[in-house]
Amino acid sequence: MDKRPKSKILDSSSKTKGRAFNSPAEASSNESQTKGLIKKITQKKEFSQLPKKDVELAFEKFDKDKYLDEEKVKLTRDLLRKVYSSFTSQKLLGIKDRDVKWVLNKHKSTKERLPYYDEVYARILNGLGTQGCTPKNIQENIFTKGKISVIDLGAGVNGFSYEYFKSRKINYVGVEAVGQLVELMNYFFKSKKIKARAFHLSLFEIDKVKELIKKQKKPRVVFLFKVIDSLEVLERNYSKKLLEEIAPLVDKVVLSFATHSLGKRAKFKVKRNWIIDFIKDNFFILDEFELGGEKYVVFQKK
Numbered sequence: 001m002d003k004r005p006k007s008k009i010l011d012s013s014s015k016t017k018g019r020a021f022n023s024p025a026e027a028s029s030n031e032s033q034t035k036g037l038i039k040k041i042t043q044k045k046e047f048s049q050l051p052k053k054d055v056e057l058a059f060e061k062f063d064k065d066k067y068l069d070e071e072k073v074k075l076t077r078d079l080l081r082k083v084y085s086s087f088t089s090q091k092l093l094g095i096k097d098r099d100v101k102w103v104l105n106k107h108k109s110t111k112e113r114l115p116y117y118d119e120v121y122a123r124i125l126n127g128l129g130t131q132g133c134t135p136k137n138i139q140e141n142i143f144t145k146g147k148i149s150v151i152d153l154g155a156g157v158n159g160f161s162y163e164y165f166k167s168r169k170i171n172y173v174g175v176e177a178v179g180q181l182v183e184l185m186n187y188f189f190k191s192k193k194i195k196a197r198a199f200h201l202s203l204f205e206i207d208k209v210k211e212l213i214k215k216q217k218k219p220r221v222v223f224l225f226k227v228i229d230s231l232e233v234l235e236r237n238y239s240k241k242l243l244e245e246i247a248p249l250v251d252k253v254v255l256s257f258a259t260h261s262l263g264k265r266a267k268f269k270v271k272r273n274w275i276i277d278f279i280k281d282n283f284f285i286l287d288e289f290e291l292g293g294e295k296y297v298v299f300q301k302k
């Protein structure tokens with residue numbers, strides 16, 4: 001059962017879409033006012049290259065009569081910062097030519113994973129986990145030879161970890177909402193002559209994400225590293241929907257989350273039972289492990 005406290009998730013039931021207007025003129029004036037406020041929100045550099053869909057989803061949370069326009073702008077920006085830019089050093093948004101470790105160290109998630117990349121990639125790509133090889137994988141030997149497509153959803157700057165794939169032949173495709181990070185990864189791939197690409201797309205644009213996955217050669221592995229919390233803030237239960245839609249298209253999904261979170265006074269252990277239970281009920285778990293304060297769950301469709 002999903003025991004997450006409801007109060008922590010912002011209510012998405014009061015969207016303005018269903019709001020009643022007295023006249024078409026009133027509806028149209030509201031629409032242009034909304035457009036103006038969204039434009040204002042994205043004037044800040046850190047939000048200037050976010051997909052429109054994501055900014056609208058965040059804005060809908062606060063587009064209520066009880067808020068003044070300035071409050072709507074501030075609250076939406078605060079939420080967008082929490083979801084998209086709080087892990088990223090602002091230094092990453094401007095510069096291009098930096099070495100791999102410098103970049104990986106400037107993003108909270110990759111910085112924390114840095115000492116463990118070799119172990120993580122060996123375990124999830126070679127099927128070396130305790131239960132990492134299913135009869136199907138062993139028979140086809142798909143994760144030990146030949147090229148593997150990695151589709152990294154909500155990639156941040158994880159494309160910079162390409163060298164940790166070592167000698168494995170990887171076709172890497174990153175999907176990221178922050179346009180500046182997409183540019184940064186693509187610049188890096190091009191300058192290092194790495195055959196990989198990042199795409200500027202929202203994970204809420206599910207059809208586009210599915211199309212992109214279908215275009216990649218098999219076997220396909222999807223990474224969802226430390227992303228589900230961000231999705232849940234904007235739309236509760238969206239992670240479950242996303243998993244249901246993409247798992248049938250791929251050979252493996254690797255989902256991760258931080259096992260500790262910073263509370264008001266101390267670090268506290270995070271369990272995420274709601275997603276683990278959902279995965280157990282709907283998919284076949286291949287491997288589960290924890291490294292560097294990050295829990296990884298590897299699974300495939302039943």
Ligand SMILES: C[S@@+](CC[C@H](N)C(=O)[O-])C[C@H]1O[C@@H](n2cnc3c(N)ncnc32)[C@H](O)[C@@H]1O
Pocket residue numbers: 054083084085087109110153154155156157158175176177178201202203204224225226227230231
């Ligand atoms: C905590 S970071 C994790 C980055 C990376 N997966 C890693 O673990 O190294 C979450 C990333 O997901 C991206 N993100 C959040 N919601 C997204 C969405 N709806 N579509 C695409 N990217 C999203 C954020 O911009 C951010 O870069």
